[in-house]
Amino acid sequence: MTDTTSRDYSETLNLPKTDFPMRAGLPKNEPKILEKWKHKDLYKAMREQSAGRPKFILHDGPPYANGNIHIGHSLNKTLKDIINRSMQMQGFDANYVPGWDCHGLPIEWKIEEQYRKKGKNKDAVPINEFRRECRDFADKWIDVQREEFKRLGIEADWANPYLTMNYDSEAVIAKELMKFATSGQLYRGSKPVMWSIVEKTALAEAEVEYEDHTSHTIWVTFPVVSGDEALLGKKVVIWTTTPWTIPANRAISFSNDISYGLYKVTEAAEDNWAKVGEEFIIADNLAGSVFEASRVDAYERLSDADVSKIEYCAHPLRGAEGAGDYFDFNVPMLAGDHVTDDAGTGFVHTAPGHGQEDFQMFLDNREAFAKAGTEQVPMTVQPDGSYYPHVPLFEGKYILDRKGKEGSTNKAVIEKLTEIGALMARGRVKHSYPHSWRSKAPLIFRNTPQWFVYMDKELSEEAKGDTLRARALKAISETRFVPATGQNRLNAMIEARPDWVLSRQRAWGVPITVFVNKETGEVLRDDAVNARIFDAFQNEGADAWFEDGATQRFLGDAYDAENFEKVTDILDVWFDSGSTHAFCMERRADLNPNRKGLGGDDYVLYLEGTDQHRGWFHSSLLESCGTRGHAPYDAVLTHGFTMDEHGRKMSKSLGNTVAPQDVIKQYGADILRLWVGSVDYSEDQRIGPEIIKTNVDAYRKMRNTLRFMLGSLSHYKGEEVALADMSELELLMLHRIAELDILVRESYQAFDSKRVFSALFNFMTVELSAFYFDVRKDALYCDAPSSKKRKASLYVIEQLFRHLTMWLSPILPFTMEESWSYRYGDAATSVHLQQFPEVSSAWRNDELSAKWEKIRIVRRVITGALEVERREKRIGSSLEAHPTVHVTNAELMTALNGLDMAEISITSQINLSADAAPSGTFTLDDVEGVSVVPGLAEGNKCARSWKILPEVGTDTEFPELTLRDADAMRELESSAV
Structure with a gap:
């Protein structure tokens, strides 16, 4: 008999044994894993392994190369990486090629800031010297951002990214522009566009943000000079929040659906601007508020006013001292659908050079404007925000100064109107107003000559109704949107958008590579000229356009340079990024898709923030539809913005920003990735210290579950176990694997990593750690080596480990790679080279x-x-x-x-x-x-x-x-x- 009285039986137990550390040490361990991937060239191995498979192309929306990455970049790039890795492991060739947006105002603005600090004048620097500085600046930040993205664990072709400033990219962008010119879709026109006085350029809608702004408000009187005799000499009252636009007024708009009345002031202070006895024409619903603003003590309604019978009013500045005859034109009264009686006076002051609706009124009523003496939209404001010298009273006065603060024009206009008795009231109002997202300065609508692409011009005589707008709307209807609400949003934008403005009055970018005949104003369409431009850009970049002698060089011997204007405006950067499908996807053999949406096997996804409905999704759609007749993508996925943990917008002034670099340094990239993989990205998401701690705790629980499995599997000899030799508990776990396999695959294919994480986290912590492992510890530790129950449990744990590490590897690539190497050896192939395991149908047992x-x-x-x-x-x-x-x-x-x-x-x-x-x-x-x-x-x-x-x-x-x-x-x- 063996003496057992003092024996330590703990040495006889099959306790878990593993070197897999309980403490992850991610900040130190992750860089080692990155070096391992680099040494083994994981990216190349993934490409070789997946050669010949259908392509899943998550085409990268390019970030600007102008600073360190922020938390929004981290969310965006990690989402892309999760999706790419999951698709790679489901049988696709998910090749990810990163890109950078290198042209345009964000970078040019940084160089100008450096110039201003040095007291250097940008206009005195040769343009190509300035452009080289912009290129060097972008190069620097591309290298910085590339390393920061790598540290997040993003697997991509980092050695060969696409850049909008690569020579080949610039050549293709120019070629795409020339396609629009050759097809007759490009034209130069004059219309009001969003204009930044500070940056001296037109801005796209995607570069505009709306912020609260306090504006002057004025009520101005226009005397009736023609039409209904009963109303002659009476005064039509308009209301505006832009006093500076009064000199540009050329009409008054009214509505046939609004009731108007003739009102007389009966009581008012002696020094009041609205005098006793004066008669005004105002919308009935607004008369009370107008007289209140005008400090009128009493008034009476004399009669109805049929404003449709008013033909003309006089401009309020007519006859002003010093104005000469500049304002002596007639101001027509025109019916417009945009006029309401919600606020103001029921009349809309119409300055065609300073508002989209005002400009549309000009287009719709050209004859009426011409009859009144306005044949062209007036050019009143210069690029620097000052009035042109030909505008009397206000010449040289600035709307805004160069820092975006209010200039002298509003004050001058109000003073002049007061002086001549045309001002009825004034005030201030706080309202949402467009600002530049770069300079943060208010914008103005300004009439300028710009280059546009028609939205509604038929692209061929044979195909009636074949317009860019029609093509884009059809493409939207054929595209998958995640979430589905994105389809309605983009559709509404395309339905309502005006012609596409392509030109910018800047220096750093791809120029609008067209020549205009000075005599006819026609754009030159010559394939040989276009070919010379393309070849030069491929070899020298877009700088070639700005070299001395470029005009004759590109025109060749067939044309005289003296007869042509070389356009020097550059392309809006949204055209650059909207052309990425042309110079990245289509020109790379490893990307060029045979798309599912066009009858092929490959799939193209665009993924960016919700603001890109008016940005990259939008411009890419228009560019591709204009040149190829269809969208460049099969699906569009959008995510919200990242707020602090209280739901507030992040800002340095509030001190509530979360820098990804800080999170990685303290906790590791996998903690940040776990947050990305677990949030509902379709809405605005939150992050902050407490939320990060919650993710750390979740990670710790999952890591402990992995550690238990690794420790238990140290005793596993690789034996297969038949289902007939398993107890119900093991069969239940296999069934759960089969159920989860369906959920994981469906969720990843729906781009729903949150559902994957939630299901696997609950499974690991509730069903495994707190149930299955808890029950089976006794058999695992104490049963004899020959125990069928123990063998079956070890076999099931092996299946659980393999499935869980593969399923979670897209979200937590560092930790799953670490776990995989502890189980199968560091020399073993990477978990990221695996395919999601095929689950036996025999494992599914709904009855059990x-x-x-x-x-x-x-x-x-x-x-x-x-x-x-x-x-x-x-x-x-x-x-x-x-x-x-x-x-x-x-x-x-x-x-x-x-x-x-x-x-x-x-x-x-x-x-x-x-x-x-x-x-x-x-x-x-x-x-x-x-x-x-x-x-x-x-x-x-x-x-x-x-x-x-x-x-x-x-x-x-x-x-x-x-x-x-x-x-x-x-x-x-x-x-x-």
Whole structure:
């Protein structure tokens, strides 16, 4: 007989053994994994492995190369990486080529800031010297951002990104522009555009943000000079928040659906601008508010006013001293659908050079304007925001100064109107107003000559209705949007947008490569000229356009340079990025897609923030539809913006920004990635210190689950186990793998990583750590090596480990690579070169799953009762318990038949009874028919498994052990001989 009186049985247990650390140490460990991927050239291996598969192309929307990445970049790039990795592991060739937007105002503005600090004049620097400085600046930040993106674990072709400033890119961008010119879609016109006085350029809608702004408000009178005799000499009142536009007024708009009246002032202070006896024409619904603003004490309504019978009014500045005859034209009264009586006076002051609706009124009423003396939209404001010298009274006065602060024009206009008695009232109003997203300065609408692409011109005589707008709307209807609301948003923008403005009055970018005949004003369309431009740009870049002698060089011998104007405006950067499909996807053999949307096998996804409905999604759609007739993408996915954890917009002034670099330094990139993978990105999402800590805690729980599996698998010999040799608990886990396999695949294909993370996190922490592993620890630690239950459990844990590490690797690539190498060796192939495992259909067992849902309901009541016993210190561990479980629910009792509920509940003993329980027993409110009477286990405590059973002491060789543990010891000692 073996002496067991003082033996330490812990050495005989199959306890988990692993070097996988409990503390992740991600900030130090992740760079080592990055070096491993670099050494093994993981990107190349992925491409070689997936050669010939259908392509999944998540085409990168290019960030600006002008500063360190911020939390929004991290969200965006990590989402892309999660999707790409998941698609790669589902059988696609998910080649990710990153890109950068290198041209345009964001970079040019930085160089100008450097110039201003040095007292240097940009206009005195040769243009190509300035452009080289812009290029060098972009190069610097591309390198910085590339390393920051790599640190996030983004797998991509970092050695060969696309850049809008690459010579080949610039050549293709110019070629795409020349396609619009050759097809007749490009034209030069004059119309009001959003203009930045500070930056001296037109801006695209995507470069505009709306902020609160306090403006002057004025009520101005226009005397009636022609039309209804009863109204002659009466004064039409308009209201505007832009006093500076009064000199540009050329009409008054009214509505046929509004009731107007003739009103007379009967009481007012002597010094009031609106005098007693004066008569004004105002919308009836607004008369009260107008007279209140005008400090009129009393007034009366004299009669209805049929304003449609008014032909002309006089400009309020007509006859002003110093104005000469400049304002002596007539101001026509015109009906317009945009006029309402919600605010103001019921009349709209119309300055065609300073508003989109005003300009449209000019287009719709050209004859009326011409008859009144306005044949062209007036040019009143210069690029620097000052009035042209030909505008009397206000010449040289600035609307805004060069810092975006209010200039002298508003004050001068108000003073002049007051002086001549044309001002009825004035005030201030706070309202939403367009600002430049770069300089933060207010914008103006300004009439300028610009280059446009027609939205509604038919592209061929044969195809009626084939316009750019029609093509774009059709393409939207054929595109998948995630979330689906994005389709309506982009559709509404395309339906309402005016012609596409392409020109910018800047220096850094791809020029508008067209020549205009000075005599005819026609754009030159010559394939040979276009070919010379393309070849030069490929070899020298777009700088070639600005070199001396460029005009004659490109025109060649067929044309005289003296007869042509070389356009020097540059292209809007949205045209650059909108052309990426042409110079990136189509020109790379590893990307050029045979698209599903066009009948092929490949799939193209565009993914950016919601603001890109008016930005990159928008310009890419128009560019591709204008040159190819279809969208460049099959699907468009959008994410919201990142706010602080209180839902506020991040700003340095509030001190609530979260820098990804800081999170990575303190916690590691996988913590940031876990946050990205777990949030609902379709809405604005939040991040901050407490949210990060929550993710750290979630990560720790998942890591501990992985560590337990790795430790347990140190005892696994690789044996296959037939389903027939498994207990129900192992079969249940295989069933859950089969269920999760469907969920994971469907969710990743729906680009829903949040659902993947939520399901796997709950599975690992609730179903594995708190249930399956908890139940199976006894068999794993204590059963004999030959135990079928132990072998089956190890086999199932191996399946769980493989599936979970692969499923989670798109979200947590560093941790899953680390786990994989601890399991299979550092020299083993990467987890990122695996495909999601195919799950056997035999694992799916819905009937068994339904049964175990009932079993776990009963178990939940038992563990609830045991928790009370522990809290009251009547037991130390659940193995000291011997509860009696009363189950009067026949359906639940049937599910328990044949099961060892003591093992499942982790007690030493248990009694099951179908009898009604005595009063006062433990129950749960949401479980009917189950109650528990606590009790203490009877017998002796096993020195090895700590179970308390009467059988302990009955084995003559190992009297301190249960019979199961005694048999295990004999097998262990026998195998050791």
